[in-house]
Amino acid sequence: MLIKLALKSLKNRKGSIVLSIMAMTVSIFVLLGVEHIRHQTKESFSNTVSGVDLIVGARTGSLNLLLYSVFKIGSPTNNMRWQSFEKIKANAKVKWAIPLSLGDSHKGYRVLGTTADYFQYFNYGKQHNLVLAKGKAFEHVFDVVLGAQVANKLGYQIGDHIVLTHGISKTSFNTHKDNPFTIVGILAPTGTPVDQTLHVSLQSIEAIHMGWQRGQQDNKPQHTHGAIEASELTALHEKLQPKSITAFMLGLHSKMATFRLQREINDYTQEPLLAILPGVALSELWQMMTILENTLLLVSILVFVAACLGVSAMLLSSIRERTREIQLLRVIGASPLFLFLLIELEALFITIVSITLGLGLLTLSLFIAQEYLVAYFGLHISINTISIESLYLLLAILCASIIVAMIPSIISYIQSKNHALTH
Numbered sequence: 001m002l003i004k005l006a007l008k009s010l011k012n013r014k015g016s017i018v019l020s021i022m023a024m025t026v027s028i029f030v031l032l033g034v035e036h037i038r039h040q041t042k043e044s045f046s047n048t049v050s051g052v053d054l055i056v057g058a059r060t061g062s063l064n065l066l067l068y069s070v071f072k073i074g075s076p077t078n079n080m081r082w083q084s085f086e087k088i089k090a091n092a093k094v095k096w097a098i099p100l101s102l103g104d105s106h107k108g109y110r111v112l113g114t115t116a117d118y119f120q121y122f123n124y125g126k127q128h129n130l131v132l133a134k135g136k137a138f139e140h141v142f143d144v145v146l147g148a149q150v151a152n153k154l155g156y157q158i159g160d161h162i163v164l165t166h167g168i169s170k171t172s173f174n175t176h177k178d179n180p181f182t183i184v185g186i187l188a189p190t191g192t193p194v195d196q197t198l199h200v201s202l203q204s205i206e207a208i209h210m211g212w213q214r215g216q217q218d219n220k221p222q223h224t225h226g227a228i229e230a231s232e233l234t235a236l237h238e239k240l241q242p243k244s245i246t247a248f249m250l251g252l253h254s255k256m257a258t259f260r261l262q263r264e265i266n267d268y269t270q271e272p273l274l275a276i277l278p279g280v281a282l283s284e285l286w287q288m289m290t291i292l293e294n295t296l297l298l299v300s301i302l303v304f305v306a307a308c309l310g311v312s313a314m315l316l317s318s319i320r321e322r323t324r325e326i327q328l329l330r331v332i333g334a335s336p337l338f339l340f341l342l343i344e345l346e347a348l349f350i351t352i353v354s355i356t357l358g359l360g361l362l363t364l365s366l367f368i369a370q371e372y373l374v375a376y377f378g379l380h381i382s383i384n385t386i387s388i389e390s391l392y393l394l395l396a397i398l399c400a401s402i403i404v405a406m407i408p409s410i411i412s413y414i415q416s417k418n419h420a421l422t423h
Contacts, residue, residue, distance in 0.1 A: 027307035028358030057247035113205035135185035191380035347405030
């Protein structure tokens with residue numbers, strides 16, 4: 001009877017109830033959306049690189065090494081010698097090694113010089129390999145493979161020719177215009193910085209910098225793409241031995257040997273090197289972002305509290321309009337506790353409907369925007385919004401609505417008792 005009466009009472013005031021549900025739906029949508037995207041981003045952030053046991057570079061801070069080698073953010077303090085890479089790669093504990101060479105760009109996107117091992121061993125997420133959506137991996141000196149976001153935003157296709165820029169600035173006059181590259185492959189989206197990277201061979205990096213001194217080109221370039229016959233490309237590829245690289249990633253035969261090899265690299269006497277564990281460095285980096293994370297959550301909570309207070313104010317004003325209804329209920333025998341529970345139940349119904357609409361709206365929004373988020377922001381956000389964290393959050397929302405609804409409920413309770421005393 002109590003549920004039936006509450007539903008009929010809400011239906012009788014559907015105008016104000018609809019507005020309250022809309023306000024609360026939007027606040028729940030924002031609260032759940034921020035929490036879901038925060039959780040998904042954190043998961044995606046942690047899955048940027050997987051299966052890599054150590055990242056090695058010139059001695060610097062661990063976060064700096066992680067940022068420029070994995071996320072292509074910032075610049076390395078120094079390069080490391082190619083001989084050091086080869087010596088460490090030859091260590092019996094090492095299963096595979098991926099060299100990384102940074103320093104050039106194309107329209108603001110970083111260029112990564114590496115080897116074919118990058119496409120074979122680099123993993124992201126839960127041990128997902130890189131997949132070519134179109135074309136093939138680079139084979140010749142002036143071949144380039146694009147990340148998904150680069151190809152999508154710049155509208156490039158297989159066979160197009162592009163020119164790289166010396167340095168990482170979007171606008172620079174130091175271009176390698178004498179050595180245009182041919183796009184031979186486009187990677188499938190990964191939701192990682194790989195999507196925003198152009199991949200070339202280490203020999204390409206050496207070729208385009210021949211004749212350059214201290215970031216400036218000599219008067220006469222040593223080699224140009226147009227001057228080299230196709231038959232000479234393979235021979236040139238073998239001659240362009242790298243002299244230095246930015247960093248490299250290591251996969252080991254046994255996880256047990258990770259700390260031992262890390263200590264050996266950090267004590268390397270030939271040159272100062274630093275080896276870091278990607279998982280540990282990622283955790284440190286995420287901890288630095290906790291303040292921003294908590295600020296977003298606090299803003300969402302404040303939006304929700306404002307919506308709850310709005311519902312409370314609506315119920316409070318409705319009580320004043322329902323004096324005759326309360327009097328009638330008291331006459332037919334309704335107790336003050338019955339009226340208290342009636343108001344609480346109405347608030348609970350409004351919250352449940354708002355939660356259902358908020359969840360549905362969030363799922364629909366993510367479903368529509370999923371491809372856009374991957375293509376333009378490199379974010380893989382799951383449309384499944386139900387998780388343990390979200391269930392706890394929904395329970396907290398229900399409790400908060402019950403607590404906030406106590407104000408009009410208690411007033412209704414007192415009003416009904418006063419009515420009994422005066423009649």
